[in-house]
Amino acid sequence: MNISFEESWLHKVNPALKLFTLTFLFVFAVTIHHLNYMITFTLTVSILFFFCTGQPYKHLLLFLLPFLLVFFSTAVSMILFGKGETTLFKWGLVNVTEESLYRGLHLGFRALVFAMMGITFVLTTKPVQLFYSLMQQLKLHPKYAYSFMAAIRLIPIMFEELQTIRDARKVRGIQSQKGLSGVLKSIKSLPIPLLSQSIRRAFRIAVAMEAKRFNSSNARTFYYHIGFSIYDLLFIVYFVLTISLAYFFALEFPLFPVTDVRH
Amino acid sequence: MECITSVNKLKLKFPEEEGLLFNDLTISIRKGEKVLLLGPSGCGKSTLLQVLSGLIPQSIDIPIKSESIQIPDSWGFIFQDPDSQFCMPYVDEEIAFVLENLRIPKKEMTGRIKELLATVGLFLEDIHTEIRTLSGGMKQRLALATVLALDPEVIFLDEPTALIDEEGTAQVWDTVKAISKDKTIIIVEHKIDQIMDVIDRVIVFTHDGKIMADGNSTYVFSNFKEELKRFGIWYPNAWEEYKKEKVQNTFTEPSDHMLRLQNFRGYRKKENAITLEKAAVHSGEWIVVTGANGAGKSTLLLSMMQLLKTSGDYRMDGRPIKKFADLQRKAYFVFQNPEYQFLTNSVIEEITYELRQRNEVSNAEFVKKANDLLTIFGLKDKQKQHPYHLSLGQKRRLSVATAFIQNPQLLLLDEPTFGQDSKNTFKLLELLQEECQKGTIIIMVTHDLNIIDHFATRVWEVKNGKVISDWKKDEIKTGSEGNVYEYIF
Numbered sequence: 001m002n003i004s005f006e007e008s009w010l011h012k013v014n015p016a017l018k019l020f021t022l023t024f025l026f027v028f029a030v031t032i033h034h035l036n037y038m039i040t041f042t043l044t045v046s047i048l049f050f051f052c053t054g055q056p057y058k059h060l061l062l063f064l065l066p067f068l069l070v071f072f073s074t075a076v077s078m079i080l081f082g083k084g085e086t087t088l089f090k091w092g093l094v095n096v097t098e099e100s101l102y103r104g105l106h107l108g109f110r111a112l113v114f115a116m117m118g119i120t121f122v123l124t125t126k127p128v129q130l131f132y133s134l135m136q137q138l139k140l141h142p143k144y145a146y147s148f149m150a151a152i153r154l155i156p157i158m159f160e161e162l163q164t165i166r167d168a169r170k171v172r173g174i175q176s177q178k179g180l181s182g183v184l185k186s187i188k189s190l191p192i193p194l195l196s197q198s199i200r201r202a203f204r205i206a207v208a209m210e211a212k213r214f215n216s217s218n219a220r221t222f223y224y225h226i227g228f229s230i231y232d233l234l235f236i237v238y239f240v241l242t243i244s245l246a247y248f249f250a251l252e253f254p255l256f257p258v259t260d261v262r263h
Numbered sequence: 264m265e266c267i268t269s270v271n272k273l274k275l276k277f278p279e280e281e282g283l284l285f286n287d288l289t290i291s292i293r294k295g296e297k298v299l300l301l302g303p304s305g306c307g308k309s310t311l312l313q314v315l316s317g318l319i320p321q322s323i324d325i326p327i328k329s330e331s332i333q334i335p336d337s338w339g340f341i342f343q344d345p346d347s348q349f350c351m352p353y354v355d356e357e358i359a360f361v362l363e364n365l366r367i368p369k370k371e372m373t374g375r376i377k378e379l380l381a382t383v384g385l386f387l388e389d390i391h392t393e394i395r396t397l398s399g400g401m402k403q404r405l406a407l408a409t410v411l412a413l414d415p416e417v418i419f420l421d422e423p424t425a426l427i428d429e430e431g432t433a434q435v436w437d438t439v440k441a442i443s444k445d446k447t448i449i450i451v452e453h454k455i456d457q458i459m460d461v462i463d464r465v466i467v468f469t470h471d472g473k474i475m476a477d478g479n480s481t482y483v484f485s486n487f488k489e490e491l492k493r494f495g496i497w498y499p500n501a502w503e504e505y506k507k508e509k510v511q512n513t514f515t516e517p518s519d520h521m522l523r524l525q526n527f528r529g530y531r532k533k534e535n536a537i538t539l540e541k542a543a544v545h546s547g548e549w550i551v552v553t554g555a556n557g558a559g560k561s562t563l564l565l566s567m568m569q570l571l572k573t574s575g576d577y578r579m580d581g582r583p584i585k586k587f588a589d590l591q592r593k594a595y596f597v598f599q600n601p602e603y604q605f606l607t608n609s610v611i612e613e614i615t616y617e618l619r620q621r622n623e624v625s626n627a628e629f630v631k632k633a634n635d636l637l638t639i640f641g642l643k644d645k646q647k648q649h650p651y652h653l654s655l656g657q658k659r660r661l662s663v664a665t666a667f668i669q670n671p672q673l674l675l676l677d678e679p680t681f682g683q684d685s686k687n688t689f690k691l692l693e694l695l696q697e698e699c700q701k702g703t704i705i706i707m708v709t710h711d712l713n714i715i716d717h718f719a720t721r722v723w724e725v726k727n728g729k730v731i732s733d734w735k736k737d738e739i740k741t742g743s744e745g746n747v748y749e750y751i752f
Contacts, residue, residue: 173591211339223372
């Protein structure tokens with residue numbers, strides 16, 4: 001995938017720090033049971049997502065589309081069929097209660113905030129930079145870092161190959177098999193050539209890496225020095241500040257008259 | 264002169280195979296020598312390179328036994344497949360990976376990278392270029408640059424041009440020549456025309472891993488020509504010799520088919536990727552599609568097979584071809600990697616697959632045809648083997664055999680002779696020619712100019728997604744076939 005975009009300040013944040021912070025925020029989001037706070041927290045993340053990834057809005061919305069679907073499906077299923085005491089609306093199996101409404105919304109927002117944090121990270125972090133940073137800041141073993149980088153290089157090659165294998169099999173008349181058994185057979189037969197190619201290629205790359213004197217036990221220098229900068233501070237301060245503000249607004253100007261969705 | 268790499272009484276056996284690949288092989292290479300290893304496929308040339316470099320047994324776990332083995336202090340290795348020897352996505356990062364391994368300080372890296380790229384003649388606008396945008400020849404030169412970063416005494420090259428086109432091959436060998444001055448070079452290669460002037464020692468192996476000849480190239484090629492021919496080694500002038508010996512096959516009554524294409528376009532991701540203004544093709548024609556890497560040759564073939572979206576008027580025997588189903592059992596596409604097309608667990612099942620799909624296994628005529636094909640293609644005694652366990656040449660023949668069983672009216676092939684030895688190449692081309700004379704239209708992508716000279720009847724040249732020239736060979740004066748090149752480029 002090759003999408004043109006501008007580099008924003010988020011790209012300059014130390015990848016390991018970014019990963020660490022966002023992982024922390026993932027856990028943090030799980031501990032939020034306050035609906036109003038969940039909404040304001042989602043807002044803080046969406047500001048980064050919409051304004052600081054450097055991507056055109058068209059792409060951002062496109063990336064978000066599947067996750068909006070997740071938002072609606074989790075929220076709606078929770079709202080329509082959840083348990084609760086104060087019934088707002090009842091029709092057959094559908095039983096919308098105040099509690100289920102809030103719980104549904106809460107769950108939906110949680111799914112959305114996870115998605116936005118994930119996409120923001122992926123959009124603003126180059127894999128190579130991330131692994132260099134992990135090696136330098138978190139002392140990740142080069143053996144794993146370079147294996148991952150080599151593997152990432154293989155992914156687009158695998159996709160191309162999958163298409164070719166499909167075509168090649170079509171020529172041999174695979175698609176003429178009708179019915180479920182035919183479909184199953186083709187699903188079963190695709191991974192074998194694909195994996196056989198990938199395993200062979202992975203082995204060759206591994207040998208080539210060793211031929212280039214890659215030795216996981218030796219010390220090494222780094223082409224990219226990934227350090228810390230003012231942007232890292234900005235990143236941390238942004239979250240500390242906005243999360244505090246979010247908490248304040250959630251308490252002072254609540255959108256919904258509810259505190260903890262669990263009760 | 265002092266010896267730089269050697270092995271004494273080497274014994275080597277592949278775990279899954281019976282018998283020893285090498286039994287008491289002794290070989291020694293002196294410093295500064297430029298050595299070419301030749302031998303039939305499967306004789307162990309590549310394996311020997313890996314032993315001499317120490318990759319076996321350090322990186323590749325194959326048990327070996329020898330009285331003594333000397334591995335050079337510094338060496339570099341160029342592999343066959345340009346796509347599976349890099350681990351980083353960008354050119355500069357790949358070279359930097361080697362420099363990092365050598366613990367070169369960061370501040371020296373950018374300078375070194377530029378210097379190395381200049382040495383191999385890769386002048387990129389930006390050293391931070393994605394590797395996958397490079398052509399095969401450029402990738403192999405990048406591989407050479409990474410090897411030079413190691414400042415090696417010995418460079419091992421394992422068929423570095425087997426998978427790249429003519430132009431790329433020339434670039435790679437020119438680079439090798441330029442850098443080889445005070446280095447020892449050990450090469451395994453089938454296509455040897457372009458390297459003969461650098462080579463000063465040729466070692467020929469028999470199929471069971473013994474040294475048959477060892478000496479300078481004049482000595483080897485004048486004394487062992489017959490053996491080289493039998494082993495399928497591409498010795499200089501192999502094509503000319505082959506042509507002299509070729510006996511014209513008896514002509515069978517051809518069936519008649521016709522393709523008509525007008526304003527034909529193929530699309531990739533909704534973009535027009537190939538255009539063919541107008542062409543009519545008749546039975547018995549053998550069209551070679553030529554052009555640079557990425558010009559759209561494969562796209563043209565995929566479009567003609569209806570595997571891509573197309574527009575325009577495309578007719579076969581007068582009937583319009585709009586979708587893939589219109590071509591079923593009429594056309595067949597042989598892909599570059601034969602493994603992609605294998606569906607079953609044995610050679611015999613593979614070749615009878617189409618028949619079983621149509622419940623015609625009981626039809627004696629078809630079974631006979633399947634057996635005949637196996638005999639012709641030299642796969643009769645491999646019937647029970649798994650297709651993946653065949654050699655590259657056998658795999659290719661099997662994939663072409665599965666095409667023939669269908670009696671296609673149009674046969675499309677993508678680089679069917681890539682990386683094949685001369686025996687397999689000639690065999691395959693002869694079989695195709697027979698099929699062509701029976702009335703099958705053959706359209707084939709190839710980089711091999713010799714095929715145009717000796718087999719094709721017509722050439723389509725593709726450039727920037729367009730078929731820009733279309734000429735028949737008998738239309739030009741065929742007095743001196745060597746001049747054919749001029750018409751292509």
